Amino acid sequence: EPEVTQTPSHQVTQMGQEVILRCVPISNHLYFYWYRQILGQKVEFLVSFYNNEISEKSEIFDDQFSVERPDGSNFTLKIRSTKLEDSAMYFCASAGQLNTGELFFGEGSRLTVL
Amino acid sequence: SQQGEEDPQALSIQEGENATMNCSYKTSINNLQWYRQNSGRGLVHLILIRSNEREKHSGRLRVTLDTSKKSSSLLITASRAADTASYFCATPVDKLIFGTGTRLQVFP
Numbered sequence: 001e002p003e004v005t006q007t008p009s010h011q012v013t014q015m016g017q018e019v020i021l022r023c024v025p026i027s028n029h030l031y032f033y034w035y036r037q038i039l040g041q042k043v044e045f046l047v048s049f050y051n052n053e054i055s056e057k058s059e060i061f062d063d064q065f066s067v068e069r070p071d072g073s074n075f076t077l078k079i080r081s082t083k084l085e086d087s088a089m090y091f092c093a094s095a096g097q098l099n100t101g102e103l104f105f106g107e108g109s110r111l112t113v114l
Numbered sequence: 115s116q117q118g119e120e121d122p123q124a125l126s127i128q129e130g131e132n133a134t135m136n137c138s139y140k141t142s143i144n145n146l147q148w149y150r151q152n153s154g155r156g157l158v159h160l161i162l163i164r165s166n167e168r169e170k171h172s173g174r175l176r177v178t179l180d181t182s183k184k185s186s187s188l189l190i191t192a193s194r195a196a197d198t199a200s201y202f203c204a205t206p207v208d209k210l211i212f213g214t215g216t217r218l219q220v221f222p
Contacts, residue, residue, distance in 0.1 A: 004156075033209060043157065043202065043212040056209060091156055093210075102147060102159040103210055110154075 002026045006092050006106035013082055014114055021077045021109045023092030032075045033093040033103065034067065036060065043091065049075065050098075082113045120203055120216040128221050133190045135216040137203030138183075146179055146186050147210065151200045157212075160188075160201075195222045 005024045013019050025032050034046040048055040049067055057065075066078045075094075079086055089110050093103040121136045139146065145164045149157040163170045163179045163186065170177045176189040190197055198220045204210040 035212075042214045043151075045209050045211060048209045089154070093157075098206075102162055103157075103204075104159070105156040107156045108154075 002104075004092055004094055004104050004106035006090075006109050008109055009107065010110040010112070012112045012114065015084055016081050019079045019082055019086075019111060021079075021090050021092075021111070023075045023077070023106055024073050025075055025092065025094030026096070026104055027073070029094035029096045029104070031055075031095040031098055032067075032069070033095075034077045035091040035093060035105075036088045037091065037108075038088045046077075046090075079111075082111070084113050087111055087113045120201065120213045122216060123214065124217045124219070126219040126221065127193055129193060129195055131193055131220075133193050133197070133218055133220070135188045135201050135218070137186045137188070137213060139186075139203070139205050140184065143181075143205045145206065146177075147204045147206070148175075148177060148186075148188050149202045149204060149212070151202065151215070153199070157202065190218075193218075193220045195220050 007022045032049040035043050036046050037043045045058050047057040047061045047067055064080045068076050089108040091108045092106045095101055095103050119138050127133055145162050147162045148160045150160050151157045161172045161177050163177045174191045179186045200215040200217050202212045202215045204212045
């Protein structure tokens with residue numbers, strides 16, 4: 001069964017460092033998403049991406065964040081200068097349809113900022 | 115926002131019992147989805163119910179939708195210890211907005 005894969009599964013970084021989280025969505029999907037979940041809290045929307053551009057972003061997704069689909073398969077989330085409060089699980093998701101279908105989630109990348 | 119809110123926040127039951135979780139949302143939807151999250155893992159889609167459906171079944175899952183009350187319920191019948199997880203409802207408006215979830219603990 002096709003699945004969304006994310007790397008790394010866990011990354012530890014120092015505050016102020018740049019981090020890139022990688023995702024390989026399901027191959028024929030067109031809509032891509034990043035969500036974040038701080039430990040013990042709810043899953044929060046960060047950004048959606050379609051047709052090689054950002055469709056929507058939340059207020060969490062400030063200038064320190066960027067997304068890119070550098071080739072036909074990868075979808076990356078970059079945090080330019082990490083802060084302690086960026087420590088969270090980051091989930092990538094993809095969908096074949098907008099609004100009408102399910103999202104397929106990866107297993108997440110746990111980011112720990114020290 | 116289209117945020118769903120689940121109730122109760124936590125639920126503990128014995129294996130074999132049924133578990134019912136409720137979700138309320140704020141505005142009109144074309145579908146509502148339920149997801150499951152095992153601790154520290156990704157979310158897994160369980161079931162989608164469209165706005166013109168009132169009830170849907172999938173295995174031991176039964177979902178109802180009442181658009182007049184803007185609410186949905188998820189029933190897990192004959193629960194198992196492996197059903198222990200957090201359950202979220204989600205409503206789509208270009209992106210899925212998740213509620214706070216119900217943490218279900220099923221004791222063997």
